[in-house]
Amino acid sequence: MWTLGVTQKHFGLTQEIQGCATTLEDLGRIRKTITKEAQNMLPLLGEWKGQVAPGIPLLGRRGQLFFWSPFDGVLLPNQQLPSSSSNYNLCISGMSGSGKSFLCNELITTTLSVGGKAFVLDKGESFKKLCHILGGHHLDFDVTTNISLNPFTHIPEGDNGDDLIERSEQLGALLQVVKTMAIPRGEISEIQESFLLEAIDHAWEQKKSQAELDDLYQYLLHHKDPRAQDLAKTLRLYSKGGAYGSFFNGPATLNLGHDLVVIETQNLKDNLKAVIVQMMMVHAWQRMTRSDRSYPYLILIDEAWELIQGKSSGAFIEKVVRTARKYRASLTLATQNLTDYFKPESPGATVAFQNSEWKAVLHQSADVTTSLHHHPQLQELVNNSYRESLIRSLGKAEKFSEIAFYSNSVGGVIGRLACDPWSTLLYSSNPQDYLKVQEGLKQGLSVAETIDAVLDSQEKLG
Known part of the structure; x- marks a missing residue:
């Protein structure tokens, strides 16, 4: 008082x-x-006090401590705290060295700390160390990986209301992935889409969850309409006799049972990347629908604009973002530049941005910030001198990183994320830090032992 x-x-x-x-x-x-x-002498100025739920601890520029998480009032299990969020989806943007990977790592640890689950599509091993420390499952995916992603395996066969709804949603999402397989770059016609839907329906009617991609290929191949036969030719790569057939036939063997699953996509071929990423997301979605809705579920895609390319990716992502909320899930995408979300080759990233309650903006280059004035979807971020100066003031990460948060109820609040030395080395994607950790791992040390050793040597050097 x-x-x-x-x-x-x-x-x-x-x-x-x-x-x-x-x-x-x-x-x-x-x-x-x-x-x-x-x-x-009024008004007295005060900073945003954050959310009620104990999310990531951040500091305002005037020293106000606050908590934040995209899950807002549903972060804590079995609780519904006050929240102004329409959904829990998040789009992150920050240049190299801005602290983007630090924020993403903190999102993962915060989600897991309350009993939640996290599924991460990585590019460049930004989350590999954290995955090992937390006992998660890390998979470095390439064309030699012995694994099946058959999307039919986990589609529910029951006749109750929930199963019927989930089956319809998952078969609809599968159609979008198959469209990417058949026509990866161009536009698909209505008749082509109807043939693919017909093939999916036939496979499900005949074999239910025992169906596989080869069933679609065989159905179209022996179709009386030559246009359907042409589609079969484009799907041959994914049939049992195709180069990528082993990934999509036979019962699914992808293990998403761990609380944290990180899939490294850096070694995937470009012509396979979009299909694999969308198929991985189908499995993450299937796990999401089977999860306990009492706990938060995070789906994180790093370098998202590159990983979800393809003309059909927009419709696929739209299905995910529109259903995530009811499963207490957040689809979180990360890119380097704000404008990456609107590249024509990645409509999925655009749809995600438009359907995300939260935007987290870190350091942007001066050129990118200037270009926002002429960007119809982003010019609101710089529509006055204050907003523009706010984004330009976001510096590169040194002792802390700065993040500007935007939502329907928050119009550009800056939070500073500062980590202890141990977490800093764990989260860091800096090449020098990476080499230090790799050297310890080559000597047979665990990730934790390596970090301890590096910090000990730095302390001795003063």
Whole structure:
């Protein structure tokens, strides 16, 4: 209570109540004035106090400590705290060295710390160390990987209401992936889409969850319409006799049972990347629908604009973002530049940006910030001098990284993320830090032992 103290008398006894401002008065920082003069000195400025749920701890530029998470009021299991978020989806943008990987790592650890799950599509091993430390499952995916991603395996066969809804949603999502397989770059016609849907329906009717991609190929190959036969030719790569057939036939063997699953995509061929990424997301979606909705579920895609390319990716991502909320899930995408979300070759990233409640912006180059003035979807971020100066003020990460948060209820709040030395080395994607950790791993040390050793050597060097 900001008062100089009040003296009260009760039954002849005097009681003095001291206020918090008495110490300031002793220091000569207080002066008495009339009420109207104090009113003219308002308003008093204060920083955003953050969310009720204990998410990532951040600091405002004036020192205000606050918590933030894209899950907002549903971060804590079995609780529904006050929230203004329409969904829990997030789009992150920050140049190299801005602290983007630090924020993503913190999102993962925060989600897991409350009992949630995280599925991560990585590019460049930004999350490999964290995965090993937390006992997650890390898979470095390339063309030699012995694994099946057959999307039919985990589609529910039941006839109750929930199974019927989930089956319809998952078969619809599968159609978008098959469209990417058949026509990876160009536009697909209505008749071509109808043939693919017909093949999917036939495979499900005949074999249910035992179906596989080869069933679609065989159905189209023996179709009486030559246009369907042409589609079969484009799907041959994914049939049992095709170069990539082993990934999509036979029962699915992808293990998503761990609380944290990280898939490294750096070694995937470009012509296979979009298909594999979307198929991985189908499996993540299937796990999401089978999960306990009491806990948060994070799906994180790094370098998203590159990983979800393809004309059909927009429709696929739209299905994910529109259904994620009811499963307490967040689709989180990360890119280097804000404009990456609107590249024509990646409509999926555009759809995700348009359907995300939260945007987290880190350091952007001066050229990118200037270009926002002419970008129809992003010009709102710089539509006045204050907003533009806010984005330009976001510096590269040194002792801390700065993040500007935007949502329907928050119009550009800056939070500083500062990590301890141990976490800094764990999260860092800096080439020098990476080499130090790799050297320890080559010597047979664990990730934790390597980090301890590196920090010990730095301390000895002063």
